[in-house]
Amino acid sequence: MAFSFEVLKTNENGARRGRLTTPHGAIETPVFMPVGTQATVKGLRQEALEELGASIILANTYHLYLRPGHELIRKLGGLHQFMSWRRAILTDSGGFQVFSLSELRKMTDEGVRFRSHLDGSEHLLTPERAAEIQLALGSDIAMVLDECIETPAPRDKAEAALKRTTAWAKRARTYFVEQASKNGDLPQWQFGIVQGATFADLRRASAEQLLELNFPGYAVGGLAVGEPHEVTCEMAAEVTALLPKDRPRYLMGVGRPEQLADYVSLGIDMMDCVLPTRAARHACLYTSEGRVLIKNARYAQDTRPIDPKCSCSVCQRYTRAYLRHLFAAQELTAAILASHHNVHFYLDIMRQIREAIEFGNLANFSSEMRARYTAGPG
Numbered sequence: 001m002a003f004s005f006e007v008l009k010t011n012e013n014g015a016r017r018g019r020l021t022t023p024h025g026a027i028e029t030p031v032f033m034p035v036g037t038q039a040t041v042k043g044l045r046q047e048a049l050e051e052l053g054a055s056i057i058l059a060n061t062y063h064l065y066l067r068p069g070h071e072l073i074r075k076l077g078g079l080h081q082f083m084s085w086r087r088a089i090l091t092d093s094g095g096f097q098v099f100s101l102s103e104l105r106k107m108t109d110e111g112v113r114f115r116s117h118l119d120g121s122e123h124l125l126t127p128e129r130a131a132e133i134q135l136a137l138g139s140d141i142a143m144v145l146d147e148c149i150e151t152p153a154p155r156d157k158a159e160a161a162l163k164r165t166t167a168w169a170k171r172a173r174t175y176f177v178e179q180a181s182k183n184g185d186l187p188q189w190q191f192g193i194v195q196g197a198t199f200a201d202l203r204r205a206s207a208e209q210l211l212e213l214n215f216p217g218y219a220v221g222g223l224a225v226g227e228p229h230e231v232t233c234e235m236a237a238e239v240t241a242l243l244p245k246d247r248p249r250y251l252m253g254v255g256r257p258e259q260l261a262d263y264v265s266l267g268i269d270m271m272d273c274v275l276p277t278r279a280a281r282h283a284c285l286y287t288s289e290g291r292v293l294i295k296n297a298r299y300a301q302d303t304r305p306i307d308p309k310c311s312c313s314v315c316q317r318y319t320r321a322y323l324r325h326l327f328a329a330q331e332l333t334a335a336i337l338a339s340h341h342n343v344h345f346y347l348d349i350m351r352q353i354r355e356a357i358e359f360g361n362l363a364n365f366s367s368e369m370r371a372r373y374t375a376g377p378g
């Protein structure tokens, strides 16, 4: 089955309701992609992800390259087979993790040389290598290697990173098209990544340069890394205004529950974030009334579910008092139940957002959500 993307409906404000078709199923957009760093979404079995209705998950190239190795995964039939996940997978390029986790990074125009955070072994990640690893993993959507920099960044640094990101994108695209088209149809969709830190003109320049490479989809990278939410939105808006309307747009690494609708309003179709599972492991639960910090003593005898309005299987069965006890006793099940609920909550927000776009009332949904999250019980 070939890849395709169609926009089914666009709201006046630019929010889009679409469908991304992959060889591993169709993805209704806007979509939230749970993060499965090490070929597992922490605390959730694939059965649970299916039950939750996740249509696509993200996996980290950096981690899988270092352990167990992309060649091993290729030998075992590719990432879908290896992890027994029949739905879609997006892999990142590994760049972000090299910048944030590895030691002794050395950037050159050729690529980035780094030491593994696991055993100190030395590696060179180039745009071609990142594409090759992702082809071996066999993900549905692959990302090009980009240069990630710390934010806020001085202008000269942002300009240099942007220049390198474009040069790398060209190399990645050339390599990918050559390699991937050897056997006929492309087995993957490769997305470009717009950089440019928090400079509007650099963001526009980056988008324009990448458009020349004719990627089937575009991501906005290097945002939501500490800058104010308004700035994230402003930069994303600069980019989406330039991107072709018939291709998917992916805002990387976002966001908080009350922010998701904002990004959708800017014309974003895809998002990913570790927040629902990470917060779950830290006993922070997202509910329709706001955050519930379940370790709080006030929940010790609370026999209500985490969220009385939630339809997830955890909320159908367990009480806040029980969850609080599991966290207090440091039981593994605490993280498992909390992750299940939080991922359900995120996926359910996206279901509501898709519905709101269809009915043309996304703005109402967004302001109600924000009100609940500023006034929540905590």
Ligand SMILES: [Zn+2]
Binding pocket: 306, 307, 310, 311, 312, 313, 314, 315, 316, 341, 344
């Ligand atoms: Zn629930």
